[in-house]
Amino acid sequence: MKHKIPCFCDNTFSVEVPDEIDLDIQDEYINKIMDGSFMNFFCTNCGKKHKPEFPITILWPSRNLRLEVIPELDRGEFYRRKKDQEQKETVIGYPELSDRIAVYRDRLEPAVIEALKYYLFLKAEETNPDMEISIWYQNKGPDSLEFHIHGLKTDEIAVTRLPLDLYEKTNRDYKANPRGELFSSLRWRSYLSIQNMLRPEELK
Template sequence: MRHKIPCFCDNTFTVDVPEEINLDEQPQYVEDILSGIFMNFTCTSCGKKHKPEFPLTVHWPSKRVSLEVIPELERGSFYRRKEEEDAVKETVIGYPELAERVAALKSDLVPEALEAIKYYLLVKADETYPEEDISVWFQNKSGDSLEFHIHGIKQDEVAVMKVPAALYEKTLTDFKKNPKTDPFGSLRVKTYLSIQNILRPDELK
């Protein structure tokens, strides 16, 4: 689909973006999504980099998932919509969440367990830094640990937190045993699994 991108330099340029991609057929997209260069565009006049978000469906048959990607700016529309577009799909909101989910699936990790660990890390960070606006993101799994990035403790700095794989396994066991208990029970709203469902402001409830 063709979209017009307006630039601050008064130039408007047109880009052609896919509405659906398949990560098994186009594996280069996996790396593009993880590295943050997916759907980056350069203004044809001034050279400024633009990172717009367009709605998209990401199929990954080998991971048995299709992701409905909603732009961050349309987050509210997910909570307001009545009909399920397609109950088979999982929803992610914003490209950073897409990158995080692709990283999880690439390592064959269960998103419910990761979101629960993010919740525990966030609660701890909030106790230590109650004034800051903190967010926690799963990054990758390497060897015996899972790496999370904590944003917002210091401006323009990312804190790296390594969590032992054993804690992930314990969290996964807890989730399988008690999927309805908190925080697991509060992590999902319909097709959308995210710590954001716990953190969302009242007007989105």
């Protein structure tokens, strides 16, 4: 699909964006999604880099994943819509896309990762009640999972590692009771995310 991108230099240029990407076939996109170079466009006049978010479907058949990616700007619209896309999971915003692809790459259970992010969030918020905190899954080490916490300090990212044992324990809780209170609160229809627990009143 063609999109137009307006630049501050008054130039408007158009870009061609796929509606759907299959990560089994186009695996070069996996790294692009991870390192933030996914959907970067450069103004044809002044060269400025633009990072717009367009809706897209990401398929990863070998991981049994069908993901509907909604731009962050359409978050409110998502909560108001009546019906979900069939058989697709939802993420909102490209940072969440990157987080979720990392979770599938490492063959982890997204509901458990979101639950662990929520624990980390509660802990971070206790000591930093006025900061806007966001937590992102990064990767899996031999005995720990790495998360990045944004917003504790301006322009600084805190790196934190949780023991793999805690993941496995939480995964057992999830498997035993997937509709438990925490796991249910993390999901809103097709959308599984810590954001469902942090949702401001006006989006409820």
